[in-house]
Amino acid sequence: MLITRRSALLSAAATSTFAIVSGRARAADTMKIGVVSPLTGPVAEPGRIQLNSVRLAAEKINAAGGVLGQQVELIVEDDQSTNPGAVLAFSRLAERKEIVGFVGSIRSTQMNAMAPDMLKVGKPVMFGGTDPTLTKLGNPWLFRCRPNDSYSGRVIVSFITDSLKLKKVALVHSTDAFGTGGKNAILANLEKKGMQPVLVQGYTNNQPDFSPVVLAVKSSGADVIVSYFTNEPDCAVFARQLRQLGVRTPWVGSPSIQSPVTRGLAKNALYGTYAVADFVEDSNPTAKAFADTYRAKHKESPDSGWTYDALTILAKGINDAKSTEPEKIRAAILAIKKFAGTEGEYNFDQFGDGLHGYNVVINNNDKIDYKEHIEFTD
Amino acid sequence: MSDFLQLVFQGLGIGAVYALVSLGFVLLIRAASVVNFGQGEFSMLGAYLLVVFFNILGINYYVSIVLSVVIMAGFGLIFAYTTYWPLRFRGGLPVIISTIGASIFLQNMVLWIYGPSSVQIDGLFDSDGIQVGEVFLASQYLAIIVLAALLVLMQYLIFEKTLLGKKLQATSQDKEMASLLGIPVVTMIMITFAYSSALGGFAGILVAPILFVSVNMAGIITLKAFAANIIGGYGSIPGAILGGLALGVAETLGAAYISVPYKDAFAFLMLLAFLMVRPQGLFGEKISEKA
Numbered sequence: 319m320l321i322t323r324r325s326a327l328l329s330a331a332a333t334s335t336f337a338i339v340s341g342r343a344r345a346a347d348t349m350k351i352g353v354v355s356p357l358t359g360p361v362a363e364p365g366r367i368q369l370n371s372v373r374l375a376a377e378k379i380n381a382a383g384g385v386l387g388q389q390v391e392l393i394v395e396d397d398q399s400t401n402p403g404a405v406l407a408f409s410r411l412a413e414r415k416e417i418v419g420f421v422g423s424i425r426s427t428q429m430n431a432m433a434p435d436m437l438k439v440g441k442p443v444m445f446g447g448t449d450p451t452l453t454k455l456g457n458p459w460l461f462r463c464r465p466n467d468s469y470s471g472r473v474i475v476s477f478i479t480d481s482l483k484l485k486k487v488a489l490v491h492s493t494d495a496f497g498t499g500g501k502n503a504i505l506a507n508l509e510k511k512g513m514q515p516v517l518v519q520g521y522t523n524n525q526p527d528f529s530p531v532v533l534a535v536k537s538s539g540a541d542v543i544v545s546y547f548t549n550e551p552d553c554a555v556f557a558r559q560l561r562q563l564g565v566r567t568p569w570v571g572s573p574s575i576q577s578p579v580t581r582g583l584a585k586n587a588l589y590g591t592y593a594v595a596d597f598v599e600d601s602n603p604t605a606k607a608f609a610d611t612y613r614a615k616h617k618e619s620p621d622s623g624w625t626y627d628a629l630t631i632l633a634k635g636i637n638d639a640k641s642t643e644p645e646k647i648r649a650a651i652l653a654i655k656k657f658a659g660t661e662g663e664y665n666f667d668q669f670g671d672g673l674h675g676y677n678v679v680i681n682n683n684d685k686i687d688y689k690e691h692i693e694f695t696d
Numbered sequence: 697m698s699d700f701l702q703l704v705f706q707g708l709g710i711g712a713v714y715a716l717v718s719l720g721f722v723l724l725i726r727a728a729s730v731v732n733f734g735q736g737e738f739s740m741l742g743a744y745l746l747v748v749f750f751n752i753l754g755i756n757y758y759v760s761i762v763l764s765v766v767i768m769a770g771f772g773l774i775f776a777y778t779t780y781w782p783l784r785f786r787g788g789l790p791v792i793i794s795t796i797g798a799s800i801f802l803q804n805m806v807l808w809i810y811g812p813s814s815v816q817i818d819g820l821f822d823s824d825g826i827q828v829g830e831v832f833l834a835s836q837y838l839a840i841i842v843l844a845a846l847l848v849l850m851q852y853l854i855f856e857k858t859l860l861g862k863k864l865q866a867t868s869q870d871k872e873m874a875s876l877l878g879i880p881v882v883t884m885i886m887i888t889f890a891y892s893s894a895l896g897g898f899a900g901i902l903v904a905p906i907l908f909v910s911v912n913m914a915g916i917i918t919l920k921a922f923a924a925n926i927i928g929g930y931g932s933i934p935g936a937i938l939g940g941l942a943l944g945v946a947e948t949l950g951a952a953y954i955s956v957p958y959k960d961a962f963a964f965l966m967l968l969a970f971l972m973v974r975p976q977g978l979f980g981e982k983i984s985e986k987a
Contacts, residue, residue: 360812493957520957524916526713526907529706530952530959533699551814551908562824562832563702583816583908 348391352411359399375629404428444628453669465673471503473676488517488540492548500546528556543569554583594676600688605660623660698830709837711944712844716899717921718936727888734799736918742897743904772893819905923967929977
């Protein structure tokens with residue numbers, strides 16, 4: 319683990335320096351795209367996969383002739399996994415006038431922190447943060463390449479009622495912003511179907527013991543558990559205690575319950591559980607092809623494809639606009655419909671949200687199998 | 697009723713964890729008059745050593761535990777020489793701040809080496825636990841309760857019944873006087889640091905299968921252990937144990953019957969109540985005895 323982490327950092331640092339140096343050497347020849355990415359700090363590990371993916375997209379675009387006849391060149395800045403780091407990284411990129419567009423962050427809080435500067439700069443930013451309000455800020459330059467959180471709640475409720483045909487919901491959620499947002503989405507969507515949950519149970523993050531929650535679920539008479547866990551260890555502790563105390567109720571969770579880390583911690587306690595997921599290799603041919611290329615190059619499976627989609631869509635936008643003028647690129651991106659990406663079919667709406675549905679997956683003995691895709695058109 | 701018994705068992709289990717970590721605090725308070733805020737990091741390091749020996753190097757589980765605990769004892773000496781020794785004549789506060797600094801350093805060092813993801817590690821037993829009627833007794837919690845009881849007994853015997861324990865206590869109460877009486881004060885303090893670090897590491901190893909191994913694994917537990925130490929009586933060994941168990945049971949029952957999101961609040965409300973009504977805690981010494 320030591321070697322991977324260090325070498326990943328070194329190679330990331332080395333390549334970004336290289337990009338900057340070579341960028342100055344041949345400034346006029348390339349189409350420059352700024353990328354804000356966590357090269358250091360706690361989320362550097364998933365950040366590495368996102369950076370590899372965006373590079374893969376650049377290689378593919380360049381092999382196909384580039385953008386407006388120019389080769390794409392990525393200028394990467396480290397956000398240090400923090401909000402101030404992200405603001406600093408973006409301001410460094412913003413100073414370079416030759417950059418035509420950006421790939422932003424997967425963290426909603428970082429996007430919120432950078433959004434005012436992005437509005438000032440006035441160039442398209444493709445991003446992955448899933449806070450629904452981000453595209454409703456009145457900032458016309460934000461384009462989202464992952465389904466926002468309002469869809470995860472809708473998809474979970476629709477899957478429970480239409481596919482599993484279950485009615486008595488026990489809702490377990492973290493009391494932080496993510497968990498509370500998820501809870502509200504579930505409650506709103508249940509209400510639309512005229513349903514009331516039999517239990518709504520919040521918990522604070524980093525709990526060593528979940529037995530009070532498990533016993534509450536057990537005595538609620540629920541026939542399905544819905545969960546929004548923020549931290550992976552919390553989810554794993556809950557899963558194990560749930561099984562130990564004999565609860566075998568079907569369980570549909572937010573994306574974290576199918577993450578490799580959670581599965582590694584909880585092992586068989588999570589077998590048979592369902593989760594919503596934005597990137598699933600087997601959900602569509604584009605995702606499959608991307609995952610195969612990624613594996614051939616990096617000897618591991620990608621757990622996300624949004625940065626690949628982000629750059630592909632940005633490049634398509636510039637090509638469609640036949641111009642690097644921000645307003646024209648924006649119009650071209652908003653006009654993108656029925657575009658097959660790794661995360662699903664992109665149909666940009668007026669707010670800049672590209673995706674409107676989620677995949678549902680099931681954990682079959684630690685193998686994540688694609689179950690179905692639920693898409694909304696309204 | 698079965699739910700109630702289940703909750704009491706869980707409360708005792710998690711309370712025993714608090715008690716174990718609290719014991720490490722008590723030791724250093726008693727023998728060296730040091731409040732060590734790096735105590736939680738001792739637990740975290742012990743658990744990571746087990747990961748290295750067992751998960752990575754594939755050494756036998758029990759041998760790995762022994763190796764980890766021995767290394768932690770050695771680490772306690774290094775900790776003492778770097779964190780406590782240079783500041784030993786400066787009074788309590790600089791040492792406390794120094795231990796906070798050391799704890800931040802250790803967390804970041806481990807974060808740098810292992811990354812932020814939690815690691816799963818096996819428990820002492822293959823079986824998850826046993827079903828007694830309606831109540832499920834998780835094996836790791838059972839082990840923690842039994843081992844905590846044994847360690848407490850051992851620590852009590854060392855402090856109260858052996859010459860070494862008496863020397864340690866004398867060192868804690870008055871270093872100059874102890875030194876005049878021919879007690880090797882420096883050795884006593886070093887022994888305490890080594891033992892406290894080994895004990896902290898062992899506590900970390902015991903809770904690792906329940907909480908998983910991560911940089912922050914000891915955070916909230918250390919805070920609660922410190923609260924348990926105050927509730928039980930600052931620097932009291934039986935107090936640390938009873939305080940820990942009481943805290944564990946109270947917060948688990950409070951969570952189940954009053955409110956889950958306020959679970960952590962119950963622990964600290966209890967602390968506040970004790971500070972106001974009985975500041976010396978359950979087994980606290982009266983100040984006049986020491987004067």
